[in-house]
Amino acid sequence: MTDPREPKQAKGVFIKTYGCQMNVYDSERMRDVLRPLGYAPVDSAEQADLVVLNTCHIREKATEKVYSELGQLKLLKQERGGNLTIAVAGCVAQAEGAEIMRRQPAVDLVLGPQAYHKLPEMIARASRAVGDRLETEFETLEKFDALPKTREADGPTAFLSVQEGCDKFCTFCVVPYTRGAELSRPVDDIVMEARSLAAQGVRELSLLGQNVNAFHGAAPALTNEADWTLGQLVRHIAKVGGIDRIRYTTSHPRDMDDDLIAAHGEVPEMMPFLHLPVQSGSDRILKAMNRGHTADHYRDIIRKVREARPDIAIATDFIVGFPGESDADFEATMQLVRDIGFAIAYSFKYSSRPGTPAADMFGHVPEEVKDARLQQLQQLLREQQEAFNRSKIGQTVPVLVTGKGRNPGQAHGRSPWMQAVHFQYERDSGVGDRDPRVGDGDLKGHIVDVRVIDASLNSLTGELIKVREAAL
Ligand code: 5AD
Ligand code: SF4
Secondary structure: OOOOOOOOOOEEEEEEEOOOHHHHHHHHHHHHHHHHHOEEEOOOHHHOOEEEEEEOOOOHHHHHHHHHHHHHHHHHHHHOOOOOEEEEEHHHHHHHHHHHHHHOOOOOEEEOOOOHHHHHHHHHHHHHOOOOOEEOOOOHHHHHHHOOOOOOOOOOEEEEEOEEOOOOOOOOOOHHHHOOOOEEOOHHHHHHHHHHHHHOOOOEEEEEOOOHHHOOEOOOHHHOOOOEOHHHHHHHHOOOOOOOEEEEEOOOHHHOOHHHHHHHHHOOOEOOEEEOOOEOOOHHHHHHOOOOOOHHHHHHHHHHHHHHOOOOEEEEEEEEOOOOOOHHHHHHHHHHHHHHOOOEEEEEEOOOOOOOHHHHOOOOOOHHHHHHHHHHHHHHHHHHHHHHHHOOOOOEEEEEEEEEOOOOOEEEEEOOOOOEEEEEOOOOOOHHHHOOOOOOOOOOOOEEEEEEEEEOOOEEEEEEEEEOOOOO
């Protein structure tokens, strides 16, 4: 007899993800809700019956990409005589759903980030050509509740969404409008998902949220306590068996409380990496951005974090050319970079987003000035990134192995500081094969000691010393 849960007929779904890690996570969850409907993930639109574009609205370029991709998909749909379902999800869907349907009639479904649990229902409706094709209500809690609490893991690292949305209203940013108000998941739900992932071999969890350190989720039911903070959550998840590494992203300087900072020093599972966007080093610009802190306040937080965990790698985001940014303001940003020393940073030219307060500000900076500033900033950031990577040469570092390399005896993984690490080991006589826990020499999912021999801008290279007995 066939299992009634078995899908009747395999169909292919191709999900193309743009933008942030929240979208990467959401794409995984969409795959999860589609699986029981018989949709198996495929690698290209050509192989798919359903294509989902999970979109990003943060900068203009990201948005424009969606429309050009939709143009391609329309042609594919025509070639197939209409036999292709096209869905647009994510933040562009949220922000301009009706516009998408108007500009590209080949689109079957438009769903915002809070509506993924409704995807099966919407697909059914689309196939019958009845009902609403647009779902962009804000119902974050309903989404969290409706999505399955267990998931299929894919490798030893995983994202786990703990919080969504943002109430900060930085004047340049669309997130508060596309993702809605801040909302945290209950600790019990998060722990259930963490356990399910750990049981499938996940060892490193990245706790995700647009403003993850503003986390204030309902405490475990048994405790009767008030809402927990991120610091409390991290200490709790560290106790989940099998979870050896914890990270969180992305945070806001205003929510960097003392307990969370202390956890960096006290919780061995907490990885020495902090992504704390600063955006600018000028107090005037920070004020116009409505960031709610000064450059010195940021320096202060980093000093405290480094006291708690001296080897911590600091990552950040910058925007250059915010309206009104003068040469002196930009120089203040450069000075902040020199003062802090970043392990990695993401920097962008300011992009005016319709509906945000900054779009209507005076003093928009000419494109060529933005270009020049971005180049100057990125040059300094690249130097710092390479110097940070090179500082690991000669050290033996614990690496979580994420897969095999191209040739036998090669593997790759991730350092505690989020660096990509490529390393060699002797397949026939070396540690990898001899270690009884490793089997056929596949080290994936193990934490191994690697001696770093060389480093470049984007990665470290080294050789295997040993497979660790204890995780950390
Ligand atoms: N223009 C340029 N960069 C932006 N970011 C957010 N909004 C904009 C915008 N309008 C950047 C910020 C944020 C990162 C995710 O994207 O640096 O931290
Ligand atoms: Fe956007 Fe600011 Fe919220 Fe970050 S904190 S998501 S930059 S509004």
